[in-house]
Amino acid sequence: MVLADPSQDVPAQPPVLSLEEGGYGRWPAWLQPVARRVSQHGLRWWTGFAALLPLAALIAIVSVLAVKALPAIKVNGVGFLFRDSWRPGNTYANPVKTDGVLHPVGASYGAWPLIVGTVESSAIAVAVAVPVSVCAALAVVEKLPRRLSNAFGMFLEVLAGIPSVVFGLWGFVTFGPIIARDVAPWIADHMPDVPVLDFFRGATGSGEGLLTASIVLAIMIVPIVAATTRDLLRQVPRLPKEGAQALGMTDWEVARKVSLPWVRAGIIGASVLGLARALGETIAVAMVSGAVLGTVPSNLYLPFGTIAATIVSQLDGALSDGTGFAVQTLAEFALVLAVITLLANIGARMLVRRVAGTALPVGRGV
Numbered sequence: 001m002v003l004a005d006p007s008q009d010v011p012a013q014p015p016v017l018s019l020e021e022g023g024y025g026r027w028p029a030w031l032q033p034v035a036r037r038v039s040q041h042g043l044r045w046w047t048g049f050a051a052l053l054p055l056a057a058l059i060a061i062v063s064v065l066a067v068k069a070l071p072a073i074k075v076n077g078v079g080f081l082f083r084d085s086w087r088p089g090n091t092y093a094n095p096v097k098t099d100g101v102l103h104p105v106g107a108s109y110g111a112w113p114l115i116v117g118t119v120e121s122s123a124i125a126v127a128v129a130v131p132v133s134v135c136a137a138l139a140v141v142e143k144l145p146r147r148l149s150n151a152f153g154m155f156l157e158v159l160a161g162i163p164s165v166v167f168g169l170w171g172f173v174t175f176g177p178i179i180a181r182d183v184a185p186w187i188a189d190h191m192p193d194v195p196v197l198d199f200f201r202g203a204t205g206s207g208e209g210l211l212t213a214s215i216v217l218a219i220m221i222v223p224i225v226a227a228t229t230r231d232l233l234r235q236v237p238r239l240p241k242e243g244a245q246a247l248g249m250t251d252w253e254v255a256r257k258v259s260l261p262w263v264r265a266g267i268i269g270a271s272v273l274g275l276a277r278a279l280g281e282t283i284a285v286a287m288v289s290g291a292v293l294g295t296v297p298s299n300l301y302l303p304f305g306t307i308a309a310t311i312v313s314q315l316d317g318a319l320s321d322g323t324g325f326a327v328q329t330l331a332e333f334a335l336v337l338a339v340i341t342l343l344a345n346i347g348a349r350m351l352v353r354r355v356a357g358t359a360l361p362v363g364r365g366v
Contacts, residue, residue: 083110
């Protein structure tokens with residue numbers, strides 16, 4: 001009878017590494033405490049630096065814009081925000097000085113039409129994109145098979161990576177003419193003749209205008225909102241949804257009373273990301289908006305201008321102003337756009353904080 005070796009029956013235990021062996025075993029013993037202290041302080045400093053870097057970049061950008069725009073602010077005054085004029089002045093005559101700032105004779109600028117155009121186009125884009133994105137995310141998470149869901153998610157990511165100039169060219173060559181020929185006339189003809197709806201009536205233009213630019217912006221921000229909402233909906237626990245279905249709720253009621261309230265704060269955050277993209281979009285809007293200066297569009301189809309598109313389209317001409325006043329005014333426009341974006345983010349944060357503290361609804365009758 002052969003007895004088995006007891007040492008073979010005992011499973012091998014993994015080696016237990018001490019702090020010195022696991023992290024600093026190769027260092028001399030007297031250097032190990034110093035190395036640990038240096039690594040801890042280094043991690044703290046590097047993470048703190050990484051956290052402060054975005055804030056420092058924002059402060060630097062706003063500060064540079066404010067310093068560059070200060071001469072234009074002195075000349076244009078507070079009325080700059082509410083005027084609709086756009087007169088570069090006579091650049092061939094001798095410049096004049098106002099409050100110590102040189103500028104061409106007759107130069108006068110107003111930001112009101114560009115502010116209105118920026119806010120209107122972004123608001124319409126978000127109003128169109130958010131419902132489409134949420135419905136698409138619900139379909140991907142709740143209805144589509146896994147393979148088809150993964151393929152659809154890949155297409156969303158590809159759409160998000162398409163350059164904006166491609167969207168602008170497509171809107172100018174193909175989408176804008178379709179809007180002018182088929183969509184805008186139908187809306188204008190079938191809209192009730194009510195004074196409050198006059199904004200949807202009137203001349204439909206040639207395809208370059210507020211409606212075309214807004215829909216192009218909506219298509220550009222759909223991937224951002226849809227992809228974020230999809231990832232949020234996948235984190236909703238199954239138990240509340242199954243419980244709601246067991247209570248007799250339909251799929252729409254489950255989505256409306258369980259899934260969407262569970263992630264509504266995240267959806268608002270994703271919508272803010274889309275709004276920021278729409279507010280700052282430049283090339284695509286410049287190609288399909290019509291780039292009209294000094295005029296607020298009287299209906300949904302007329303050409304208009306935004307702050308970002310105007311800056312990029314007028315910068316080359318502004319450089320020909322020897323006094324530098326035109327460039328300083330563009331810096332003032334950029335500062336106004338930064339303030340609008342900051343106010344939009346502050347408002348969204350307040351809304352997210354208020355929504356996040358609201359309890360979830362329970363039951364069919366709520």
